[in-house]
Structure formats: C-alpha cells, structure tokens
Amino acid sequence: MPLVPVSVLLKDAAAEGYAVGAFNCNNMEIVQAIVTAAEAEKAPVILQASQGAIKYAGVDYIAAMVRAAARRARVPVALHLDHGTSFDQVVCCLVAGFTSVMIDGSHLTLEQNIALTRQVVSVARPVGASVEAELGRIGGVEDDIAVDEREAFFTDPGEARYFVEQTGVDSLAVAIGTAHGRYKGRPQLDFARLARIREQVSVPLVLHGASGVPDDDLKEAIRLGVRKINIDTNIRESFVEAIRRRLAEDPREIDPRKILGPARDAAVETIREKMRVFGCSGKAKW
Numbered sequence: 247m248p249l250v251p252v253s254v255l256l257k258d259a260a261a262e263g264y265a266v267g268a269f270n271c272n273n274m275e276i277v278q279a280i281v282t283a284a285e286a287e288k289a290p291v292i293l294q295a296s297q298g299a300i301k302y303a304g305v306d307y308i309a310a311m312v313r314a315a316a317r318r319a320r321v322p323v324a325l326h327l328d329h330g331t332s333f334d335q336v337v338c339c340l341v342a343g344f345t346s347v348m349i350d351g352s353h354l355t356l357e358q359n360i361a362l363t364r365q366v367v368s369v370a371r372p373v374g375a376s377v378e379a380e381l382g383r384i385g386g387v388e389d390d391i392a393v394d395e396r397e398a399f400f401t402d403p404g405e406a407r408y409f410v411e412q413t414g415v416d417s418l419a420v421a422i423g424t425a426h427g428r429y430k431g432r433p434q435l436d437f438a439r440l441a442r443i444r445e446q447v448s449v450p451l452v453l454h455g456a457s458g459v460p461d462d463d464l465k466e467a468i469r470l471g472v473r474k475i476n477i478d479t480n481i482r483e484s485f486v487e488a489i490r491r492r493l494a495e496d497p498r499e500i501d502p503r504k505i506l507g508p509a510r511d512a513a514v515e516t517i518r519e520k521m522r523v524f525g526c527s528g529k530a531k532w
C-alpha cells in the first residue's frame with residue numbers, strides 16, 4: 247500500500263478517541279520492527295525521521311526503507327519529518343516522498359513561527375502532505391538543541407488558537423510538561439492546560455517526549471485530545487538492551503544478523519505495548 251498522509255490517520259483517531267503512535271526510525275531493523283508491530287496489532291502507524299536520523303541515514307534511504315516496508319504491509323503507514331528545521335529540508339522530504347512534515351519553529355518568535363509554518367503549509371498542502379507545528383518549547387535534548395528546564399516553557403492556549411487560525415496547520419505539538427529522552431523522575435503533565443488548549447483548538451494535538459510517561463497519563467492525554475504520540479527513547483532502550491544481552495551471552499558473536507535480529511524482536515514488543523496503550527490496536531482501516 248502507498249504511504250498515507252498523517253492527517254487521514256489522525257482524523258480517524260479523533261473520530262474514535264484514540265492516538266496513533268509515531269515511532270522514530272534510524273535504520274532498517276527499526277523500520278521493520280515498527281511495521282511488524284503495526285501489522286501484529288492491526289494498527290495504523292507513523293514512522294518518523296528526526297534530524298539525527300537524517301544525518302545518520304539520509305532522507306533517501308529512510309524514504310526507500312519505509313516505502314518498501316509499507317508496500318507489503320496490510321495496515322496504513324505514513325512517513326513524517328520530525329522537528330523539521332527549515333523550509334528547504336521540508337521540500338527535500340516532500341520530494342523524497344514523505345507524506346507529512348513537522349516544522350519546528352518553536353525557538354522563533356510567535357510571528358516568525360507563524361510565517362515559517364505558513365510557508366510550509368503552502369508547499370505541503372498542494373502535494374497532499376500534512377503539516378505539524380510546535381508552539382511552546384518541549385524540554386529535554388531535542389536534536390541538536392538542548393532546552394534546559396528553565397528555558398522550556400509551556401504552550402499558551404490563547405496563543406495556540408491564534409497560531410492554528412493564522413497557519414492552517416493540520417496538527418499541533420504542545421508543551422505541557424513532557425521532555426525528550428529519559429526522565430529523571432515522574433513527569434508532571436499539566437492536564438488542566440491541555441484541556442484549555444483543547445477548548446481553543448480543534449486540530450489534533452501531538453505529544454512529544456512520551457517515552458517514560460506512565461500509561462495512565464498517556465491515556466488521560468488521549469482523553470483530552472492528543473491524537474499522535476511520539477516515541478523514540480523507549481525503542482532505543484529495548485533495542486540496545488537486547489544487543490547488550492546478546493553480546494554478553496556470546497561475546498565472540500560476529501554475525502550482525504544474530505545481534506540485530508533479537509534487537510529488532512525486542513523493539514517489536516515495546517512498540518506493540520505502546521500501541522495497546524494508545525488504543526490504536528485493531529484500528530487499521532484496510
């Protein structure tokens with residue numbers, strides 16, 4: 247099946263009250279793990295490429311791997327640019343076949359963020375791709391930018407409404423207390439703020455930095471309008487822990503397939519568990 251736009255998946259998610267998982271991929275094994283998990287769960291799925299993934303593998307390899315996985319899949323698969331940094335990068339991804347892009351102008355002033363996001367919408371919409379933007383700043387180590395706790399600030403509900411009206415974005419990433427990477431303690435999510443954002447904004451909301459957020463908090467966020475949930479760190483953890491276990495069992499193993507195969511299997515299990523929490527299992531329209 248060809249890749250589908252994210253907006254189509256999020257529309258169904260909004261109608262039925264669940265969230266679609268957006269999983270970061272860097273290499274073939276993780277691409278395969280995400281699509282295998284989606285098929286096992288009969289779930290729609292989003293694969294996304296971060297700045298780090300693009301530097302590591304390149305846009306063309308990522309697009310080719312995801313297309314190959316989607317072609318054989320019996321579930322809808324979308325390919326999304328995660329934390330896009332510039333208009334040029336967006337164009338490059340659209341040309342490579344991405345069906346959705348995020349433009350992350352969260353470090354800009356509100357008016358600059360609006361201008362950049364509008365420019366991206368104007369080029370993505372005619373080719374049927376969807377656009378995610380970010381308002382407020384999500385803490386943690388985000389790509390090359392380290393946003394420390396003091397600098398990170400939450401999304402303002404009134405500003406969110408103005409931003410969505412001005413830009414025409416398809417979805418909005420909100421800063422409500424999640425952070426990228428591993429949490430030191432239990433994350434404190436500002437659900438009251440999320441509810442206020444939901445009252446102001448009708449487009450699907452996106453939760454970044456969801457690895458390590460307790461399942462109950464994820465479910466509450468979904469109840470309050472989150473329709474796309476990003477997971478990267480939890481996949482890295484299970485993938486690399488499986489590699490460590492395998493090498494500890496047999497330090498002389500030199501066949502990469504015997505090391506990366508079990509890592510791929512471990513990632514499948516992690517992704518399936520998340521899909522069940524998100525409520526997207528069994529929701530693939532085929």
Ligand SMILES: O=C(CO)COP(=O)(O)O
Binds near residue numbers: 457
């Ligand atoms: O938000 C993310 C990618 O944009 C992923 O965050 P985590 O690595 O915390 O899961």
Ligand SMILES: O=C[C@H](O)COP(=O)(O)O
Binds near residue numbers: 478479
């Ligand atoms: O955006 C969040 C990603 O988890 C960062 O990943 P990266 O190290 O691949 O750029």
Ligand SMILES: [Zn+2]
Binds near residue numbers: 329350352383
């Ligand atoms: Zn950001």
Ligand SMILES: [Zn+2]
Binds near residue numbers: 328384454455476
């Ligand atoms: Zn993110």
